[in-house]
Amino acid sequence: MNQKVDSELLLRLKEGDINAYDAIFLKYFKLLCLNAYFFLKDEQEAKDLVQVFFMEIWEKKLYMKLEGEIRGYLYRSVQNRCLNKLRQLESVQQKSELYTVFNAGESVEEPLPETIFQSLDEALGQLPAQRREAIQIVYLHNKKYQEAADVMGISINSVKTHLKIGLKNLREYINKNKNRLT
Known part of the structure; x- marks a missing residue:
């Protein structure tokens, strides 16, 4: 049933129904924040990352490329963004350490x-x-x-x-x- 609801929401979203976007946001936002928190260990960073992700879905119309079950896509995308963020933080830390050499x-x-x-x-x-x-x-x-x-x-x-x-x-x-x- 859940997959059917997601596919219906996605179809409505592709047809321009902003309420479908809101429904997807409300359905997955907290779960995705929890998923992001698992990686980032910072509640506000997790919320910011997920919110930016949803903004990009809307602004770049990423939903147009999706079909059927979107839960996996959402989780994997947030996970990848978290890993990229952690790599970025590690890079900043390494640069900071190099600074101490000077x-x-x-x-x-x-x-x-x-x-x-x-x-x-x-x-x-x-x-x-x-x-x-x-x-x-x-x-x-x-x-x-x-x-x-x-x-x-x-x-x-x-x-x-x-x-x-x-x-x-x-x-x-x-x-x-x-x-x-x-």
Whole structure:
């Protein structure tokens, strides 16, 4: 019976019945929030993620591609969004940890001396243009590797190589000039 109700709601939604959308939202919102909470462990994040998902279903007319049973699609979509969110948070954490490498072991909460920023700017200036650009796009502008590759017109592997060598060069520069920085 439940599948029949979902397929009827979906058919009505495709015909432009906004009440069918509301019915689907009311039927699945709390369940999907619970599903998202299982992954995110944050009630508000879970609700926000599910709400954005439902907005995209409506705005992008994703419902037009669906047939019959929609429960599986809704659960899998929310699960995938949660996993993507967790990967994004992990990436931010890794970038934060890299930042501490430049902080030479000092606590991040303490204000950084202006010389650190000048030194980092000077070190970045010593890098070849593509390495500097890759570091700025990924670490200073918080972009993904694919976005950096698109902006730079190179492959993702080239971006990764520029980042790896560039960070190594920055560490060497900072270690070599430690005495001058403090």
